[in-house]
Amino acid sequence: MPGIFQLAADNLVSPIILSFLLGLIAALGRSDLNFPEAIAKGLSIYLLFAIGFKGGVSVSGHGLDGKLVAALGAGVMLSLSLPVAAFALLRAMARLSVTDAAAIAAHYGSISIVTFVAATSLLAGQGIAAEGYMVAVAAAMEAPAIVSALWIVVARGGGGKRMSADLWREILLNGSIVLLIGSFVIGWMTGQGGLNEIGGLFVEPFKGVLCLFLLDMGLVAGRGLRTNRSTLSLRLVAFGIVMPVVGALAGLIFGIVLGLSQGGVVLMMVLSASASYIAVPAAMRVALPEANPALSLTLSLGVTFPFNLTLGIPLYMAAAEIAAGGNF
Amino acid sequence: MDTHPAKRVEIIIEAVMERHLTQALSEAGVTGFTVLPVMGGSGRSGEWSREGQVGRASGMVAVICLIRPERLDTLLDAAFAVVERHIGVVCITDAQVLRAERF
Numbered sequence: 001m002p003g004i005f006q007l008a009a010d011n012l013v014s015p016i017i018l019s020f021l022l023g024l025i026a027a028l029g030r031s032d033l034n035f036p037e038a039i040a041k042g043l044s045i046y047l048l049f050a051i052g053f054k055g056g057v058s059v060s061g062h063g064l065d066g067k068l069v070a071a072l073g074a075g076v077m078l079s080l081s082l083p084v085a086a087f088a089l090l091r092a093m094a095r096l097s098v099t100d101a102a103a104i105a106a107h108y109g110s111i112s113i114v115t116f117v118a119a120t121s122l123l124a125g126q127g128i129a130a131e132g133y134m135v136a137v138a139a140a141m142e143a144p145a146i147v148s149a150l151w152i153v154v155a156r157g158g159g160g161k162r163m164s165a166d167l168w169r170e171i172l173l174n175g176s177i178v179l180l181i182g183s184f185v186i187g188w189m190t191g192q193g194g195l196n197e198i199g200g201l202f203v204e205p206f207k208g209v210l211c212l213f214l215l216d217m218g219l220v221a222g223r224g225l226r227t228n229r230s231t232l233s234l235r236l237v238a239f240g241i242v243m244p245v246v247g248a249l250a251g252l253i254f255g256i257v258l259g260l261s262q263g264g265v266v267l268m269m270v271l272s273a274s275a276s277y278i279a280v281p282a283a284m285r286v287a288l289p290e291a292n293p294a295l296s297l298t299l300s301l302g303v304t305f306p307f308n309l310t311l312g313i314p315l316y317m318a319a320a321e322i323a324a325g326g327n328f
Numbered sequence: 329m330d331t332h333p334a335k336r337v338e339i340i341i342e343a344v345m346e347r348h349l350t351q352a353l354s355e356a357g358v359t360g361f362t363v364l365p366v367m368g369g370s371g372r373s374g375e376w377s378r379e380g381q382v383g384r385a386s387g388m389v390a391v392i393c394l395i396r397p398e399r400l401d402t403l404l405d406a407a408f409a410v411v412e413r414h415i416g417v418v419c420i421t422d423a424q425v426l427r428a429e430r431f
Contacts, residue, residue: 034379037387044382220381227375281385285344289413293385294374 023218
């Protein structure tokens with residue numbers, strides 16, 4: 001057990017987490033520190049390309065196996081089913097309207113790619129390997145949750161927009177999904193040779209760019225918490241911490257059943273535990289405009305994201321270690 | 329110099345709805361409009377800002393059209409069908425233009 005606390009303590013003083021905390025504190029303290037929108041988008045494009053490309057290179061080195069297809073299927077199943085659990089929890093814990101609960105549930109069925117990237121960095125720091133194709137699983141888990149949440153709304157008579165061809169296109173061709181899958185394919189096709197060519201940009205500076213991006217995430221999260229704190233009840237905050245643990249547990253079970261490596265199980269837990277704040281919020285604004293965006297964004301970015309980043313990831317690593325028969 | 333009466337319609341709408349709105353306007357025959365970024369603001373749905381945002385969910389845009397007064401209702405019908413359920417503001421003002429044939 002002391003290992004969990006040591007890992008959590010090490011994680012808390014990493015430059016990545018401290019950058020996020022700096023942004024959070026600066027925003028809560030009303031500092032004028034800010035990132036222009038174009039720079040924030042540029043950083044996210046860099047990170048998505050780098051993580052997708054490196055995942056593709058990893059798969060090209062180790063080859064494909066049936067586990068990839070099974071992991072993709074498991075990811076889609078998790079993304080479809082987690083919103084149902086989140087919706088039930090929200091209705092029981094926070095007594096939200098059907099529309100608000102479904103919109104939040106969609107966020108928790110989808111994934112946060114930055115939490116995934118932070119977990120990948122922490123695993124690499126600990127020398128724990130993970131399957132490269134988990135990046136593809138991350139991309140596969142982005143969209144199904146949206147479909148699931150819209151189905152819940154229609155089934156519960158909450159209104160909302162039916163899935164039109166236009167909405168499908170917007171969801172499936174979302175910029176982050178296109179970039180993640182596209183860079184994964186490029187990495188897969190070009191392999192180690194490709195990495196040698198462009199690694200100078202996408203390997204060495206990666207953690208530094210991640211620090212800057214998390215500084216921005218901290219600023220956005222802090223501003224959201226400051227301006228929308230009155231919309232978050234204690235019950236909702238509790239949901240923002242309970243739901244990732246529920247998701248991580250589901251990810252742990254799926255990871256073990258699939259026979260993933262210890263690092264792969266951790267990443268499956270992280271994907272299931274994280275909540276979207278890029279792809280799903282935009283889709284929900286189009287499909288469920290009556291839902292309050294302040295609730296879902298503040299909860300996913302202001303509560304669940306910091307929880308996963310600081311305590312969640314070390315906790316999931318410890319759980320995966322114990323499940324693998326290790327001693328923590 | 330001769331000026332001609334026109335209507336200036338300014339629609340502040342969620343950034344994710346920009347394409348939906350401009351498409352509806354085009355289909356209604358309103359092919360001239362300008363889309364401007366909006367830095368931030370505050371309204372019934374709370375404060376919002378473009379600063380540091382990666383996704384488009386929290387951003388707003390301003391779509392501005394200048395049209396002949398007799399075409400105003402067509403434009404408003406098309407615009408309202410899109411903006412009705414969304415956060416935003418629709419504002420109409422009287423304007424004067426120099427080259428009436430362009431509107």
